[in-house]
Amino acid sequence: MHQMLTDLFSMDMSVWEKIARTIGVYAALLVLIRIFGKKLMAQMNSLDLVVVLLLSNVVQNAIIGDDNTLVGGIIGALVLVVVNWLLDLTASRVPALERLLSGTPTAVITDGRVDARALARLSITSEELAGVIQQQGADDVSEVRRAAILPGGSIVMELDEAAQNLSRAEFADALAELRAHLDARLDAIGPQREER
Numbered sequence: 001m002h003q004m005l006t007d008l009f010s011m012d013m014s015v016w017e018k019i020a021r022t023i024g025v026y027a028a029l030l031v032l033i034r035i036f037g038k039k040l041m042a043q044m045n046s047l048d049l050v051v052v053l054l055l056s057n058v059v060q061n062a063i064i065g066d067d068n069t070l071v072g073g074i075i076g077a078l079v080l081v082v083v084n085w086l087l088d089l090t091a092s093r094v095p096a097l098e099r100l101l102s103g104t105p106t107a108v109i110t111d112g113r114v115d116a117r118a119l120a121r122l123s124i125t126s127e128e129l130a131g132v133i134q135q136q137g138a139d140d141v142s143e144v145r146r147a148a149i150l151p152g153g154s155i156v157m158e159l160d161e162a163a164q165n166l167s168r169a170e171f172a173d174a175l176a177e178l179r180a181h182l183d184a185r186l187d188a189i190g191p192q193r194e195e196r
Helices: 002-009 015-042 046-064 070-093 095-102 116-122 126-135 168-195
Strands: 106-110 144-149 155-159
Touching: 015 046, 015 070, 015 095, 046 070, 070 095, 106 116, 126 144, 126 155
Parallel strands: none
Antiparallel strands: 106 144, 144 155
8 A cells, every 4th residue: 555655646756857847848849839730730641640649658758757656647737737828828918929839820822823832831732732622612723712721720711702613502593593583573574564
């Protein structure tokens, strides 16, 4: 029983070392995700998924060292949550810090033209972009007025409605509406002809 309590609560390092390690790893990951994060969070392919899955395992020892105690784990988790909360709170009040931490949107399509340099910088292939375009309801890049990848990895698109093709259902609806309009007009003209 004594050994179990020792394993749970007797840390192999000081609390200050645990805090410093946790903040150091948090800051390093923040910088890495800030640099590489848009692609990582936007359209994850199998390679990106492997990186995300292994990332926590890779940095685990940097945070805990040889300390596997319950108290050490709780201190590390508490430091992560508090530091993250403080940064979020500060960034929400200081727009310059928000831009520094999160970044700004990156335009990848403007007026139907793909920005190949932006795609290359984000390591996004044309096939991945084409898939996102189709998910957003466009058939081709020429139908996209503007597309940007937000700092969190979301892709927002503004479609050029005039350039989009009609679906069969949209065509059928428009045709039915036109028929109803013509029928109403013909019904209105019919009584006028009879009066003459």
